[in-house]
Amino acid sequence: RKEVEQDPGPFNVPEGATVAFNCTYSNSASQSFFWYRQDCRKEPKLLMSVYSSGNEDGRFTAQLNRASQYISLLIRDSKLSDSATYLCVVTQGGSEKLVFGKGTKLTVNP
Amino acid sequence: NAGVTQTPKFRILKIGQSMTLQCAQDMNHNYMYWYRQDPGMGLKLIYYSVGAGITDKGEVPNGYNVSRSTTEDFPLRLELAAPSQTSVYFCASSELQGGNTEAFFGQGTRLTVV
Numbered sequence: 001r002k003e004v005e006q007d008p009g010p011f012n013v014p015e016g017a018t019v020a021f022n023c024t025y026s027n028s029a030s031q032s033f034f035w036y037r038q039d040c041r042k043e044p045k046l047l048m049s050v051y052s053s054g055n056e057d058g059r060f061t062a063q064l065n066r067a068s069q070y071i072s073l074l075i076r077d078s079k080l081s082d083s084a085t086y087l088c089v090v091t092q093g094g095s096e097k098l099v100f101g102k103g104t105k106l107t108v109n110p
Numbered sequence: 111n112a113g114v115t116q117t118p119k120f121r122i123l124k125i126g127q128s129m130t131l132q133c134a135q136d137m138n139h140n141y142m143y144w145y146r147q148d149p150g151m152g153l154k155l156i157y158y159s160v161g162a163g164i165t166d167k168g169e170v171p172n173g174y175n176v177s178r179s180t181t182e183d184f185p186l187r188l189e190l191a192a193p194s195q196t197s198v199y200f201c202a203s204s205e206l207q208g209g210n211t212e213a214f215f216g217q218g219t220r221l222t223v224v
Contacts, residue, residue, distance in 0.1 A: 034212070036213075042217075042218075043215035043216060043218055044200075044213075044215055045215070049212075087152075087153075089213070091211055095160075096141055096160075096206045097141060097158065097160070098141070098143070100145075100152070100153050100155075102151075102152030103152050103153075
């Protein structure tokens with residue numbers, strides 16, 4: 001089983017849609033969780049950290065379920081500018097080393 | 111506010127040539143990473159380092175070497191370039207701060223081997 005697995009995608013949604021991405025991780029000792037965003041031909045950048053209680057940043061909501069080793073990202077009211085690849089990232093159990101998922105590509109259409 | 115700096119941004123190599131991709135960070139981070147990303151694909155970890163003097167292989171280390179003589183610098187060496195090494199290379203650094211670990215990436219080096 002891969003350390004971090006994401007929905008394969010791609011996701012194509014109309015503007016205004018709500019879209020959800022899922023991610024599972026294999027190591028129960030992982031402590032930190034993140035969603036990164038990567039635009040075409042650019043470097044990945046942090047979108048948001050994921051906290052145990054769940055957290056929201058504007059139209060973005062992240063959830064963590066430690067029991068199921070599952071992370072999600074919900075985007076409400078999608079904008080054209082949300083088109084990007086979304087990467088699920090966790091720290092390797094017992095260390096600070098970051099492990100990246102392969103990413104899920106989102107295209108928001110007018 | 112430099113963050114992670116990679117050089118060069120672009121390079122064309124001939125088969126069999128060698129080169130070093132430079133990466134420097136000014137955030138005093140212990141962890142540094144080298145990834146490659148082929149078109150339309152995810153990041154693949156080549157090598158990483160948990161601190162000066164310590165390096166370890168990632169999932170695709172063959173054909174590459176690294177060194178970490180200082181906290182700031184983490185160069186990636188290609189000894190005998192092959193067309194299969196045509197890719198975009200990203201360097202990143204990270205550090206645990208306040209219970210959180212965020213990675214910062216360089217802008218990437220686009221390498222073509224012909």
